[in-house]
Amino acid sequence: SLPQVWGRTVQTVFIGGGTPNIFGPQAIDMLLKALRSLLPLSADCEITMEANPGAGRFSQEATDWQGYRQAGVTRLSLGVQSFDATSLKAIGRVHDSTDSLEATQAAAKVFDRLNIDLMYGLPGQSLEMAMHDLETALSFGLGHLSLYQLTLEPNTLFASRPPVLPVDDVLEAMHDQLLSRLAASELDRYEVSAFAQEGQACRHNTNYWRFGDYLGIGAGAHSKLSLPDLGVIRQTCTRHPGDYLKAVHGADGSHRRQEPVPRDRLGFEFMLNTMRLVHGVEADLFERVTGLSPQHLARAMSKAQARGLLDCSQGRWAPTRLGLDFLNDLHVLFLPQ
Structure with a gap:
């Protein structure tokens, strides 16, 4: 990698x-x-x-x-x-x-x-x-x-x-x-x-919570990378230490599995991470790290705001106090339909 x-x-x-x-x-x-x-x-x-x-x-x-x-x-x-x-x-x-x-x-x-x-x-x-x-x-x-x-x-x-x-x-x-x-x-x-x-x-x-990139090394490790040719990808290393070491020594890349994050799932994954932050994130971060327009989330965000789970003001997206207490209810609104 x-x-x-x-x-x-x-x-x-x-x-x-x-x-x-x-x-x-x-x-x-x-x-x-x-x-x-x-x-x-x-x-x-x-x-x-x-x-x-x-x-x-x-x-x-x-x-x-x-x-x-x-x-x-x-x-x-x-x-x-x-x-x-x-x-x-x-x-x-x-x-x-x-x-x-x-x-x-x-x-x-x-x-x-x-x-x-x-x-x-x-x-x-x-x-x-x-x-x-x-x-x-x-x-x-x-x-x-x-x-x-x-x-x-x-x-x-x-x-x-x-x-x-x-x-x-x-x-x-x-x-x-x-x-x-x-x-x-x-x-x-x-x-x-x-x-x-x-x-x-x-x-x-x-x-992690800002949907940044990270490279995981070792048995069972996970990675999330943004690549020019592939977009946002996730990687998973072989879980069992013995199998991981065997695959690494084989030097054929079989210790690490890779798959792209589907375009229709990017919004959910972004909100799944960023809404754990008490003060949320700047509104333009979504487009910067996913390449998608905020309109991609407009429908779900309207529902979240109507239910008192999400605050979109002062250039930030952040969970409300209610949203923090019912974080799963906030997250599920952004699942792909």
Whole structure:
């Protein structure tokens, strides 16, 4: 895929998958050096690495935060999920509450750009437990927080054996009180699940939400590219690591599948991403990144505005407060007819 991105400067790098810190700092250093040898990185390139707080149980290197910083990582994202031992056990995490606390405390001393992921609506979780998790997170003076409600995804253990989750009234109370507490903090909500201090928003994820281009490398990775001859395309890499490596070694390109985004689906995909942003996007972005006229969306946008889900004013398209709360209802209006 490199020929498809020749001439572009890499603005952000995201080393994801939840547990990249099973590789020590030396391996991450080698990875970033290899990347720099192939593509130019901007001087202020944001380099995020996800990390599992419990990986230190398997290797001391996994919590060598200073080593990762020296390797070139500029932003760390810790998959804490909860600071409560019972909650972590209920969702099958390898780390416990002590790991969560120690990893966050140690990483905060090294990284001035630190995110932690928190979940609510966990099995057996009460409103008080959810609020305690948030207060614990805020006590570290974080620059960024990602907050998600637990969802049961298809083809997972939870989906086949659903745990007992908080009832809808409790989930609604959690949602409202967590957002209310965050509104009173130094973290501003800039995306449906993301909160940040000024200058701390994740540039990599913001590029996704603005329907920008990105190149995914590795088993199961996804890409979205805009190409002069093909338009907007999506690519998917072979999912199983063993099959991926075998295909890569074959050097025949079979590790990466590619397909164009149909013209009649571009509007939906654009709105699916951009309407996650609390303040939306500038109105002319749609034409710039899709090549289509805004008239392509006129009918759906009229419906969305009539239902109070979308605000189109001051040169921007943005979800209303109601639109953020009922984001799926907003998105579905833009599905191809």
